[in-house]
Amino acid sequence: MLIKVFGSAVFGVDATVITVEVDITNGIGYHLVGLPDNAVKESSYRIAAALQNNGFKLPGKKIIINMAPADLRKEGSAYDLTFAMGILAASKQIKAESISDYIIMGELSLDGSLQSIKGALPIAIQAKKDGFKGFILPQQNANEAAIVAGLEVYGVNNINQVIKFFNEDEALERTEINTRENYFSQLDNLEFDFADVKGQESIKRCMEIAAAGGHNIILIGPPGAGKTMLAKRLPSILPPMTLQEALETTKIHSVAGRIRENIGLMSQRPFRSPHHTISDVALVGGGAYPQPGEISLSHNGVLFLDELPEFKRSVLEVMRQPLEDREVTISRAKFTVTYPSSFMLVASMNPSPSGYFNEPGAPVRSSAIEVQRYLGKISGPLLDRIDIHIEVTPVPFEKLNEERKGESSLQIRERVIRARDIQSQRFSEIGHIHYNAQMGPRQIKEFCRLDDASRQLLKTAMERLNLSARAYDRILKVARSIADLAQSEDIQGDHLGEAIQYRSLDREGWLG
Structure with missing residues (x-):
């Protein structure tokens, strides 16, 4: 008997429905076709054990399973439940009247319990588009799939629940969540808060400017100055994600x-x-x-690269194009996938190999050649894409010992939101630009006009501080955010004077 059941495959951040055709005829053997990978091929062992341990059996006949479209590569263990239900229906061990109304996915354990799968959200989105009634999947992924309104989502813990559901012996409990209510209730639950940071008022101000304009930023300072602590708190002052942004982000993490588990x-x-030993592919x-x-x-969100010069040069260089295009395209012989990558880059580094600025009283000093070699690990084109350079100095004891708490992240975020609204x-009217850091030469010319006094100030600063030409546009963008x-x-x-301060690495003689 021939039965069709439905699963799904994820390519990039989108899903494609996979039709699983199960045909059981006289003969012997288990044949799986349709470009399955090894994890899919091994499903027969998991299915046989799961069925046997739940009072059912793998038919002693010829079983042919085809995964269509047959020219797409299928990977992963999430088709176990799909195959198992197709085999049970084709061998008439369960009723199959409504089985084609559902997308069925899940990895089987040998006792019949279900393990979580990847890509539940894009699969649910595609299932709704293709007119399926519901989606049956492991309980761990149910909240994630239930984000999609208008699709019946059933989270299950074992194969027996699915069998009873199709045999109409026992109903499944539908997973329903109020996406809007659930989303907005979590917006102000901040893990890190700027109120915990003692001192560093100038750096907080700099982080606020970066958040307001979406600017990439690099923090330069000795060990223990608070670079990592400040970077971790940056997401708390960024404007809350819109529902569309939250959906995009959740899709990527789902894939x-x-x-x-149990997060919507x-x-x-x-x-x-990421650690500095990361590969370029990772x-x-x-x-x-x-x-x-x-x-x-x-x-x-935020990508934080701690100890930037310790990253391999090849790893840093592959970021150059995604920083500009805000997406990355990965090409293989048979297909191409594109992942979005619109992020704020926050980097930190020591000012020298010794870890300290070359100034009187420093515990250790490095020679100018050592410092030059150290900073030379960061290429000019990458540095060109970082708008703000800020020096972070250690917090004095008096500030650390203060009882008074600083301004909270929620207070800072309100000002950032007002700036982003502007x-x-x-x-x-410009579709591809949403905040100041994305401005090109044409927008800078239109929205960053200077009066004569400001223009003279910028000219004087560039001449006296020996600022590079690449600093010009960055200063104007940052000044626009400050305004x-x-x-x-x-x-x-x-506004312009403050922006000029934030180009430390462009200043000649900064190395000491």
């Missing part, structure tokens, strides 16, 4: 299998901090079956 829509912006994504890399997992209105924070329509001299 990568990074959604925690992600409400907090991601913060990714950073941008890829592999034999391309998976999202760290730059995509930080989409709509930018949204400014760029409302937006001040609710000023025009860039004033004090």
Whole structure:
């Protein structure tokens, strides 16, 4: 008897429905076709044990399973439940009247219990588009799939529940969540808060400017100055994600299998901090079956690279294009996938190999050649894509010992949101630009006009501080963000003066 059941395969951040045709005839053997990988091929052993341990059996006949479309590579163990239900229906061990109304996915354990799967959210989105009534999947992924309204989502713990459901012996409990209510209730649950940071008022101000304009930033300072602590708190002052951004972010993490169990829509912006030994493939994504890399997992959030000069040069160089395009395309012989990668880059580094600035009283000093070699690990083109350079100095004891708490992240975030609202209105007619850091030469010329006094100030600063030509556009973008924070329509001299301070690495003689 021939039966059709339905599963799904994920390519990039989108899903494709897979038709699983199960035909049982006289003869012997188990034949699986349709470009399955090894994990899919091994499903027969898991299915046989799971059925036997739950009072059913793998028919002693010829079983042919075809996965269509047959020219797409199928991978992973998530088809176990799909195959098992198809075999039971084709051998008439269960009723099959409504089995084609559902997408069925899940990895089987030998006792029949179900393990979580990857990509539940994009599969659920595609299932709704294709008109399926419901989606049956492991309980661990049910909340994730239930984000999609208008699709019946049933989370199950073992194969017996699915069998009883199709035999109409026992109903399954539908998983329903109020996506909007669930999302907005989590917005202000911040793990890190700027209120915990003692001192460093100038650095907090710098982080606020970076958040307001979406600027990439690099923190330069000795060990223990608070670079990592400040970077971890940056997501807490970024504007809350819109529902669309939250959906995009959740899809990427779903594909990568990074959604925690029983979690629905992600409400907090991601913060990714890979170790400096990371490979270029792990950073941008890829592999034999391309998976999202760290730059995509930080989409709509922050990518923090601690100790930037310790990263391999090849790893840093592959970020250059995604930083500009805000997406990364991975090509293989038979297919191409594109992952979004719109993130804020936050980097930190020591000012020298010794870890300290070359100034009187430093515990250890490095020679100018050693410092030059150390900083030379960071290429000019990458540095060109970082708008703000800020020096972080250690916090004195008096500040550390203060009882008074600093300004909270929620208070800072309110000012950032107001500045972003101004930018949204400014760029409302330009589809690909949403905040100041994304401005090109044409937008800089239009929205960053200077009066004569400000223009003279910028000219003098570039001449006296020996600022490089690449600093010009970056200073104007940052000055525009400072003006937006001040609710000023025009860039004033004090806005420009503050922006000029944030180009430490461009200043000749900075190395000491």
